[in-house]
Amino acid sequence: MNIVVLAKEVPDTYGDRKLSLETGLADRGASEVVLDEIGERSVEAALSYADKHEGTEVVVVSMGPESATATIRKALAMGAHRALHVVDESLLGADLGLTAEVLAAAIRRVGFDLVIAGNLSTDGSGGVMAAMLGELLGVPAVTALAALDIEADRVAGTRVTDDGTARVSAPLPAVVSITEALPDARFPNFKGIMAAKKKPFEVVSTADLGVDAAAADASRSIMLAVSQKPPRQAGTKIVDEGDAGEKLAEFLVSNRLA
Numbered sequence: 001m002n003i004v005v006l007a008k009e010v011p012d013t014y015g016d017r018k019l020s021l022e023t024g025l026a027d028r029g030a031s032e033v034v035l036d037e038i039g040e041r042s043v044e045a046a047l048s049y050a051d052k053h054e055g056t057e058v059v060v061v062s063m064g065p066e067s068a069t070a071t072i073r074k075a076l077a078m079g080a081h082r083a084l085h086v087v088d089e090s091l092l093g094a095d096l097g098l099t100a101e102v103l104a105a106a107i108r109r110v111g112f113d114l115v116i117a118g119n120l121s122t123d124g125s126g127g128v129m130a131a132m133l134g135e136l137l138g139v140p141a142v143t144a145l146a147a148l149d150i151e152a153d154r155v156a157g158t159r160v161t162d163d164g165t166a167r168v169s170a171p172l173p174a175v176v177s178i179t180e181a182l183p184d185a186r187f188p189n190f191k192g193i194m195a196a197k198k199k200p201f202e203v204v205s206t207a208d209l210g211v212d213a214a215a216a217d218a219s220r221s222i223m224l225a226v227s228q229k230p231p232r233q234a235g236t237k238i239v240d241e242g243d244a245g246e247k248l249a250e251f252l253v254s255n256r257l258a
Contacts, residue, residue, distance in 0.1 A: 038118025
């Protein structure tokens with residue numbers, strides 16, 4: 001079985017995350033960059049199956065700047081077998097539609113039986129990539145899984161809803177997305193880190209994938225304006241002088257909170 005895992009380099013969740021007021025894009029120099037945690041969990045889900053099923057190949061696919069190479073190699077150090085990295089300056093600021101088109105082309109290039117992705121990245125938080133890939137690849141998309149079961153010809157899992165839990169499944173090939181309810185990723189050991197340096201690592205451009213990212217309609221959305229988040233202001237303080245209830249009620253009504 002060929003399992004493709006989507007991985008993404010993102011600004012550290014625990015560091016400073018800022019937007020560039022000139023471009024409207026994430027300022028990736030404001031903090032350290034790391035492999036997205038949900039991407040690590042996706043790699044772990046694939047490796048957990050591969051550990052028990054000989055002949056399974058885990059391929060990491062990522063789209064990002066050339067500098068993301070070191071981050072992607074972490075997934076190889078964890079145990080993934082090979083990686084494909086899409087690097088192209090024309091993808092700077094790509095929206096979800098263009099990103100999905102590029103990733104779908106990359107996935108077709110490496111071949112797949114199953115694609116595993118996180119439910120949403122910690123930087124863009126779009127939450128629709130798996131569904132878009134399912135549409136573009138013409139396969140079922142089973143999203144937001146809190147538990148994942150992979151079999152030779154199907155995939156299943158549990159989705160948590162407001163009304164309870166739902167058991168969902170689909171035949172392979174398919175695309176799934178997982179939530180943070182799945183197990184934490186394993187730590188790369190020294191042997192894995194050394195082995196990662198010799199594993200196949202293909203770098204391709206949009207031209208290699210047959211995607212014209214420079215076309216006028218490549219990006220389906222544009223940003224019209226960007227501004228800095230205003231500083232937090234002090235809240236309203238109500239002092240009880242025997243009429244605190246009335247003051248609170250007036251505050252709620254005046255702010256349309258009641």
